Amino acid sequence: AAGVIQSPRHLIKEKRETATLKCYPIPRHDTVYWYQQGPGQDPQFLISFYEKMQSDKGSIPDRFSAQQFSDYHSELNMSSLELGDSALYFCASRVRGGNNSPLHFGNGTRLTVT
Amino acid sequence: AQSVSQHNHHVILSEAASLELGCNYSYGGTVNLFWYVQYPGQHLQLLLKYFSGDPLVKGIKGFEAEFIKSKFSFNLRKPSVQWSDTAEYFCAAGGGSQGNLIFGKGTKLSVKP
Numbered sequence: 472a473a474g475v476i477q478s479p480r481h482l483i484k485e486k487r488e489t490a491t492l493k494c495y496p497i498p499r500h501d502t503v504y505w506y507q508q509g510p511g512q513d514p515q516f517l518i519s520f521y522e523k524m525q526s527d528k529g530s531i532p533d534r535f536s537a538q539q540f541s542d543y544h545s546e547l548n549m550s551s552l553e554l555g556d557s558a559l560y561f562c563a564s565r566v567r568g569g570n571n572s573p574l575h576f577g578n579g580t581r582l583t584v585t
Numbered sequence: 586a587q588s589v590s591q592h593n594h595h596v597i598l599s600e601a602a603s604l605e606l607g608c609n610y611s612y613g614g615t616v617n618l619f620w621y622v623q624y625p626g627q628h629l630q631l632l633l634k635y636f637s638g639d640p641l642v643k644g645i646k647g648f649e650a651e652f653i654k655s656k657f658s659f660n661l662r663k664p665s666v667q668w669s670d671t672a673e674y675f676c677a678a679g680g681g682s683q684g685n686l687i688f689g690k691g692t693k694l695s696v697k698p
C-alpha cells in the first residue's frame with residue numbers, strides 16, 4: 472500500500488540558504504501535518520492543512536511557510552536557514568473525520584544546516 | 586527493509602487494567618526507538634525514547650518500554666491505565682541523529698471509565 476512520501480530524505484544546506492521539503496500524503500488523504508524534531512528534542516508541531524487551507528498553526532517560525540496544493544501534497548519552504556533549523560522534519564496525513572481516521576507518517580527529511 | 590510493526594490496531598481496556606502495546610522493528614545497524622502519543626484533539630508528543638544503556642526506559646505519565654534486542658521489540662507498558670490515557674500511540678525506529686524515522690501504523694487505545 473502507498474505510504475506518505477517525503478522528499479528529499481536528506482538535505483544539507485548552508486546558513487542563510489533556502490530549502491523546500493515536500494510531503495506526498497496517502498491518496499485520498501486531505502489533511503497534512505508537519506512536525507520538526509531536533510536532536511534529542513520532542514517533536515514540535517509546525518502547521519497543518521485541510522483541503523488546501525491552513526487548519527492549525529504551531530511553532531512555525533516566520534522564516535518558514537507552507538502550503539498544500541490541489542493534489543494535496545504539501546511543501547514546507549524554509550528561508551534564511553539557521554544552524555538551529557537542523558532537525559528531522561516529518562509529515563503525517565489522514566482523512567479528516569474526527570479523531571477516528573488513522574494517522575500515517577512519512578519517514579522524514581533530515582535537514583542539516585552547516 | 587526497514588519497518589516497524591505495531592500488533593494491535595485498537596485496544597480497549599477498563600481503568601486500572603494493565604497495558605502492553607507491542608512494537609517490533611526491522612532495522613539494520615544501530616537503532617534508536619521511540620514511542621509517541623497523540624491525545625484526542627492534540628498534537629504528537631514524545632512519550633519516551635531509547636538510544637542506548639538501560640533497556641528499560643521510563644517515560645512520562647507512568648509509561649515505560651523495554652528494548653529486547655533479541656526479539657527486535659520495544660513494547661510499551663503501563664501498570665494501571667487511566668481514562669486520560671485514551672489516545673493513539675505510535676512506535677518509531679530511527680538511525681540516530683543523522684537518520685530518518687520509520688513509524689508504525691499506530692495503536693488506538695480506548696480506556697473505559
